[in-house]
Amino acid sequence: MILEARDLAFGYGARAVGSGVSLTVGEGEALCLLGPNGGGKTTLFKTLLGLLRPLAGRVLLDGRDLSERPRREIAKRIAYVPQAHAAFFPFSVRDVVLMGRASRLSAFASPGPADRAAAERALATLGIGHLADRIYTEISGGERQLALIARALAGEPRLLVMDEPTASLDFGNQARVLTQVRRLSEAGIAVVLSTHDPGHAFLCADRVALLHGGRLAGLGPPAETVTPETLRLLYGVEVAVLPLPGGRAVCTPVIG
Numbered sequence: 001m002i003l004e005a006r007d008l009a010f011g012y013g014a015r016a017v018g019s020g021v022s023l024t025v026g027e028g029e030a031l032c033l034l035g036p037n038g039g040g041k042t043t044l045f046k047t048l049l050g051l052l053r054p055l056a057g058r059v060l061l062d063g064r065d066l067s068e069r070p071r072r073e074i075a076k077r078i079a080y081v082p083q084a085h086a087a088f089f090p091f092s093v094r095d096v097v098l099m100g101r102a103s104r105l106s107a108f109a110s111p112g113p114a115d116r117a118a119a120e121r122a123l124a125t126l127g128i129g130h131l132a133d134r135i136y137t138e139i140s141g142g143e144r145q146l147a148l149i150a151r152a153l154a155g156e157p158r159l160l161v162m163d164e165p166t167a168s169l170d171f172g173n174q175a176r177v178l179t180q181v182r183r184l185s186e187a188g189i190a191v192v193l194s195t196h197d198p199g200h201a202f203l204c205a206d207r208v209a210l211l212h213g214g215r216l217a218g219l220g221p222p223a224e225t226v227t228p229e230t231l232r233l234l235y236g237v238e239v240a241v242l243p244l245p246g247g248r249a250v251c252t253p254v255i256g
């Protein structure tokens with residue numbers, strides 16, 4: 001097991017967003033977090049990453065409390081993939097990906113051949129080698145998202161935390177990102193991701209966690225956890241969960 005949350009309460013200062021959350025993330029496991037807007041997914045992620053202190057409970061990384069670990073040690077093991085917001089600094093995509101090596105460099109050291117090789121490998125894994133010399137501010141949102149995943153991967157983490165990695169991506173890029181999630185997990189890298197499409201859980205996750213009212217309303221394999229009943233609870237609408245071959249399913253709201 002890489003990461004464990006024990007009876008975690010999380011939020012901002014005196015303002016609790018969630019509580020009583022206990023979960024584990026195993027080696028190479030893909031865990032998908034579902035929950036409504038404002039439900040606390042990002043806040044939970046920031047707490048699991050050690051960026052926010054738990055209001056109660058503990059987060060353990062490889063069995064040791066996050067609060068006892070230096071930031072750098074955490075960053076070597078866990079990489080965060082934020083949403084691909086607007087970019088301001090005109091670096092090349094290669095340099096953005098190379099920044100993912102920062103946690104592995106000593107202070108003031110420049111990246112060496114091993115760092116450059118890791119960045120090239122990450123670009124190739126994501127299939128975006130052709131973008132390496134393009135300027136990050138001049139590529140599309142979908143391409144940026146892939147570049148951010150490559151940046152995270154370049155640091156050779158054991159766990160990737162991805163906040164809505166498919167938001168604002170077209171259908172093709174959504175499928176590419178979800179395929180990468182599966183591949184990473186098959187390669188032994190654990191992934192925790194959030195999404196607003198419950199069908200994604202069936203496509204890429206071993207387990208799903210449902211966050212409702214700041215508490216876990218479900219945790220388990222997609223087929224057992226993502227149901228019309230749990231989706232109604234989460235989103236307040238009727239949803240049909242239509243089975244597909246191979247244990248997958250499509251989820252669609254029922255309108256009218």
Ligand SMILES: Nc1ncnc2c1ncn2[C@@H]1O[C@H](COP(=O)(O)OP(=O)(O)OP(=O)(O)O)[C@@H](O)[C@H]1O
Pocket residue numbers: 012015017035036037038039040041042043044
């Ligand atoms: N920096 C902050 N300080 C105080 N409250 C915050 C802060 N950031 C978010 N919140 C509040 O915490 C709650 C949870 O927000 P959070 O961003 O974690 O939800 P989310 O599930 O990621 O939402 P979304 O799906 O819309 O991205 C919301 O009520 C939000 O207004």
